[in-house]
Amino acid sequence: MSDDAVLRELADGERLRVRVAGREFVIDAACPHRKGRLVHGYVNTRTLRIICPLHRSSFDLTTGCPVAGPTTEALTVYSDGPADGEDAPRKGRTER
């Protein structure tokens, strides 16, 4: 994990809060590939991507889209603002 990112699983165990670069994202806690726990992943603070610790799929935190690695499925991004301003869940599109 980057020194500048803080990752914490929410109480439901289904979602992960990522605080990085002055922003907060709430995303799926499990990687869509083989359910790797993203709380143990690496966050690139410059590109705002999270990398799964199991097989190194990389996801854009702002869209949930996979950008590298073995998965083609996107993460759900539940919110990308203040913790009290949760938006409706959405799925990102796969970038090719």
Ligand code: FES
């Ligand atoms: S479980 Fe995340 S890339 Fe395989």
